[in-house]
Amino acid sequence: MKEIKVFAPATVANVVCGFDVLGFAVNEPGDEVVMRLVDKPGVRLLKIIGDEGRLPLDSARNTVSASVQHYLKHLNREDVGVEIELHKKMPIGSGLGSSSASTVAGLYAINQLMGNLLSAKELVPFAMKGEELACGYGHADNVAPALMGGFVLVRSYDPLDLIALPTPSNLFAAIVYPEVEVPTKDARQMIRAKVLLKDAVTQWGNVAGLVSGLFLNDIDLVGRSMKDVLIEPVRSILIPGFEALRALAMENGAVGFGISGSGPSVFALVKDEATARKITDAQQKHLANLNINSNAYVSSVNAEGPRVI
Template identity: 50%
Template structure:
């Protein structure tokens, strides 16, 4: 891209997608982080300002800075310098890929600034290093859809093998974000280290059926597949009114859903915008009496991922 200054939009994401723990993710249209990146004459990374969240400006302690440093190291241009201004529209700890959006946005933005020297697989690697800083593990289930858009599947980490899945155009997502914090490290700490073979078999079947349902645009099969018998039963206790929320959203027409990432956000997939907005109304009905602040987002599945937007 023939410019020294660009602005990037990096979308929020839903990871796990019920049965797809640590392997399936999807991107949504809103909310999303925005990052302004400028080339500078001073080598290295400078984070000029962060709006919307109290996060470190030190690039060694910020996911954008870490992803950017790995990018520049691989770029092998010792004199390259970039200044970043970050607009955090995705709350940290929300369960909808806050750190992933920033990491992905930084990687994609630098790639645009320097003439797209790297493909998506390499950009995902850079963004995964931001995730390593944020959660202690270099997961790709959020950064992959944040970069590629749509649904993505992480088949393997060694070697890294990520593929895009088909995204039915009629599929919408409704996400409620209760204003409580669930740390990824805490949510992982409560997981069982061993699972029953019967549960594992059921989970494998649901993952395979979900992928088939997406390609066939079989909404009944998608609905039947959105069942997590391993992680959700343990983590549900962290989220207020979780079971009531799921039941009433499905009664309103949702295909199904579950915990977004490690929570506290909860997502529900629907066929079409009308049902997705009916699901939003039900989420309001369930949460309004609880005395917990929350935000709700209604969005189609974003097929674009992180991208340049007008300044």
């Protein structure tokens, strides 16, 4: 096989209380990569479609090509020639793991072309290099679920320890992306360096409750645990009408609501698709009244991760 086209999914990171340690993949949106092996050694990013010129074509600076370079260096195969086309199918800076989806699509593609030498979990450290390039910190709560599918817990970063979690049946995500800018680097700088012990205890209990709810197939327990006393109170001020969006979600049947990644996207977890669409419709109408354009996505949890298309 000399050429391949791969789709990789968007992700919801943090899942409210699990800052940098929890995330799950969704079926839409996502990004696509076309990759081919060529005779001339080196990794070249030929073109990017759909980014409005915002992303670098320099192979050392783009997350897709840079992570492929790390992968080939790990295999001692820097003699391999690779050409890449990136098709951005999801909004940049949405809080839905845009850079992660691109990076994961590229890594999955090169791994397939090289004979599927590494598992999805083994690809995560290379994807984290892409995240480090994108936002200054190589976190895994986007790239791990994008590669592995489903819910993933990052139990430890040093050493990296990833745990695939079960997904309750009939769980849907209602996602709304308000078209306002919240740069990831800026959102991270707002976070407090020190927290009160009582707040930390509350957060630990909620993370444990959320993980327990996933294992027990108890969506209501998942919802009760979706409370964040550390990050959300700070980041939510960057999202116009955040509390109103939360109220609309809960009034219309959500079990839990929060910020996706660093925002501005918000998400609700619900028990059926119809409720999810009712929530996104109400939230989009509210944002339109604020003269804010938005996109909505309703999806079950993506269990497969990237795929060849």
